[in-house]
Amino acid sequence: MMSKIHQSTKMVAAILFILILAFVGLMVFEWGADMSGSSYLNANAVGSVNGEDISWEAFSRLVSQAKTNQEQQSGSNLDEEQTTRLRNQLWDQLVQRMILKDEIDKLDIVVTDEDIATQVLQIVARQQAQNPQFQTNGQVDLDKVRAALNDDQNPQLRSTLLYMEEQISEDLPYQKLNQIMSASVVVTEQEMRDAFMAKNVQAKIEYLLSPASAYRDADVEATDAEIEAYYQANKDDFKANETRKLKYAFFSTAPSSEDSSRFFRIMNEIKSEMSAEDADLNSIARRESEDPTAQENGGDLGYFESGAMVKPFSDAAFAANIGDVIGPVKTQFGYHVIKVLDKKVEDGTDKVRAVHVLKELVTGGDTYEIARSSADELGAAAKKVGLDIAADNNGVILKETADIAQNDQGIIPGLGTLQTAMVWAFSADKDDVSEVFYNNTGYYVIKVEDVSPSGFRSLEDVKNVCKSRVETQKRKDMAKAYAESIASQINNSSDFAALAANDNKLLADTTDFFGYSVTVAKIGRAPNVVAKAFSMDLNETSGMLETDRGYYFIRVTDRKDFDETAYEAQRTTLRNQLVAQKSRSLFREWVTKLKDKSEIEDLRYKFFRS
Numbered sequence: 222m223m224s225k226i227h228q229s230t231k232m233v234a235a236i237l238f239i240l241i242l243a244f245v246g247l248m249v250f251e252w253g254a255d256m257s258g259s260s261y262l263n264a265n266a267v268g269s270v271n272g273e274d275i276s277w278e279a280f281s282r283l284v285s286q287a288k289t290n291q292e293q294q295s296g297s298n299l300d301e302e303q304t305t306r307l308r309n310q311l312w313d314q315l316v317q318r319m320i321l322k323d324e325i326d327k328l329d330i331v332v333t334d335e336d337i338a339t340q341v342l343q344i345v346a347r348q349q350a351q352n353p354q355f356q357t358n359g360q361v362d363l364d365k366v367r368a369a370l371n372d373d374q375n376p377q378l379r380s381t382l383l384y385m386e387e388q389i390s391e392d393l394p395y396q397k398l399n400q401i402m403s404a405s406v407v408v409t410e411q412e413m414r415d416a417f418m419a420k421n422v423q424a425k426i427e428y429l430l431s432p433a434s435a436y437r438d439a440d441v442e443a444t445d446a447e448i449e450a451y452y453q454a455n456k457d458d459f460k461a462n463e464t465r466k467l468k469y470a471f472f473s474t475a476p477s478s479e480d481s482s483r484f485f486r487i488m489n490e491i492k493s494e495m496s497a498e499d500a501d502l503n504s505i506a507r508r509e510s511e512d513p514t515a516q517e518n519g520g521d522l523g524y525f526e527s528g529a530m531v532k533p534f535s536d537a538a539f540a541a542n543i544g545d546v547i548g549p550v551k552t553q554f555g556y557h558v559i560k561v562l563d564k565k566v567e568d569g570t571d572k573v574r575a576v577h578v579l580k581e582l583v584t585g586g587d588t589y590e591i592a593r594s595s596a597d598e599l600g601a602a603a604k605k606v607g608l609d610i611a612a613d614n615n616g617v618i619l620k621e622t623a624d625i626a627q628n629d630q631g632i633i634p635g636l637g638t639l640q641t642a643m644v645w646a647f648s649a650d651k652d653d654v655s656e657v658f659y660n661n662t663g664y665y666v667i668k669v670e671d672v673s674p675s676g677f678r679s680l681e682d683v684k685n686v687c688k689s690r691v692e693t694q695k696r697k698d699m700a701k702a703y704a705e706s707i708a709s710q711i712n713n714s715s716d717f718a719a720l721a722a723n724d725n726k727l728l729a730d731t732t733d734f735f736g737y738s739v740t741v742a743k744i745g746r747a748p749n750v751v752a753k754a755f756s757m758d759l760n761e762t763s764g765m766l767e768t769d770r771g772y773y774f775i776r777v778t779d780r781k782d783f784d785e786t787a788y789e790a791q792r793t794t795l796r797n798q799l800v801a802q803k804s805r806s807l808f809r810e811w812v813t814k815l816k817d818k819s820e821i822e823d824l825r826y827k828f829f830r831s
Contacts, residue, residue, distance in 0.1 A: 308825075336393055415737075416795050417791060426775045427731040427775070429728070431726065435700060455687075455690075461676055463675040468608060470612055470665065471664075474584050488580060491558050507520070526571065543561055554579060641825055646667065701765075708764070715774075731778065745769060
């Protein structure tokens with residue numbers, strides 16, 4: 222196959238090499254590597270999909286590669302929360318890939334050498350679209366690209382292309398699977414016309430409203446019988462998901478008093494050093510400051526006016542005298558020791574020149590070690606005697622959460638974001654004790670204190686909600702009765718504004734242009750109003766229309782109708798957009814159904830504390 226897609230010319234080899242590496246990096250990040258293998262025991266698995274294990278070693282390697290890639294692109298390190306989010310994304314992608322691999326096997330989808338060669342050619346042509354060497358008459362010339370790839374004079378690029386072929390051969394079956402799904406998508410003429418109408422057909426109306434809010438002070442009362450009847454008729458509104466109540470021990474990793482004492486001792490030493498008459502302030506700043514600009518400016522901020530710096534820093538600098546060394550001053554960036562070098566007035570504005578050293582108070586390694594050891598010790602004891610007894614024996618105070626429902630964000634009230642703990646909590650049984658979990662606030666040992674199965678909230682729990690809704694409906698019924706009483710007076714010549722001006726139970730206004738949407742500015746959710754606005758004649762007055770707010774009479778004052786010429790010009794684009802949208806939606810729904818039918822075991826909580 223290499224005869225089809227060998228190497229580029231020397232002139233473009235370096236460029237193509239970078240582009241191909243970028244492509245391969247994307248492929249690795251998007252799909253990862255082969256995570257499974259019979260050489261790993263289940264004890265070393267972070268999970269499984271339909272009986273196929275995902276090894277901890279391979280998954281960790283994938284996360285590490287992706288994390289390094291993101292950090293190199295962003296130029297900054299990922300914190301614990303960002304790393305957890307990345308790990309979750311990779312897990313979801315990996316599970317999806319493994320599920321789809323089974324479908325690829327069932328459909329007997331194969332990739333030929335010709336398929337791979339074509340894909341490589343298209344990728345390189347796309348990346349080199351603006352390179353004159355690969356153009357004829359201003360357009361990409363595939364023959365020129367093919368000739369470059371067939372050049373055998375660049376062994377380095379040859380190796381890269383081989384790796385690229387391997388990645389493409391792994392990815393193409395999934396692309397073909399997606400193409401098979403997309404081939405079943407049908408976009409009708411009516412769907413295209415509806416899409417055009419949604420963007421281009423608009424109406425403007427004036428309206429008269431009999432609002433339920435006009436009766437907010439009316440004396441209405443919901444009886445117990447009415448409340449219970451509403452509850453029974455709308456019980457689905459009060460479905461309750463399964464919840465868990467957790468009891469937990471928390472070991473904080475915030476800076477300890479020892480960390481603070483050590484930190485401020487260092488800051489005071491720096492302050493003393495900067496106070497010396499012969500102090501080399503720039504050298505001190507370059508050596509000690511954590512301000513990223515200190516290596517360039519030696520901590521010298523030049524002259525600045527009040528307000529140019531964050532307020533605590535600015536206030537301290539302007540309050541000091543020339544030569545004063547002040548601090549530590551706390552700001553959102555950390556703690557500053559500041560030496561005021563000079564003051565002046567320039568164009569009527571007071572200015573200060575200062576040198577500063579910035580340091581952030583951070584948790585020391587000993588504090589982390591004590592917190593982790595304490596958590597590990599309690600966790601080990603809790604596995605033997607239970608969390609309550611172990612905590613009592615170790616003098617640890619336990620806390621409880623309220624009943625919590627599972628959420629994809631992994632947010633546990635009181636603990637913060639702890640995705641792995643959330644997964645564990647909803648897979649564990651009552652009284653089970655967890656391994657030690659960690660987030661950016663500290664270490665946790667958790668017990669499932671109680672389990673409440675899914676069902677319906679009781680009438681007692683939602684009685685006030687039902688009562689409020691019944692009373693709201695009664696007020697709306699009053700608005701309806703009033704609208705019905707004036708309906709016979711409303712006609713095409715009625716002056717809505719004048720009617721509302723003389724009646725405090727009515728409101729009148731006009732809207733801006735709006736399209737085919739159930740929501741209209743100034744009105745809110747109003748499908749009946751929207752449907753009528755696009756079906757009645759201009760200046761025709763409607764009958765009574767119900768909305769959540771009350772009852773409307775409307776009149777269409779202007780409308781932008783369907784433009785056949787504009788539609789024909791956009792028809793192809795509309796079709797392509799709708800095919801893409803429906804393909805994505807169909808694919809997502811299909812994958813969701815496959816996941817629901819698959820046996821997916823997530824054991825990451827055993828290996829990752831956060």
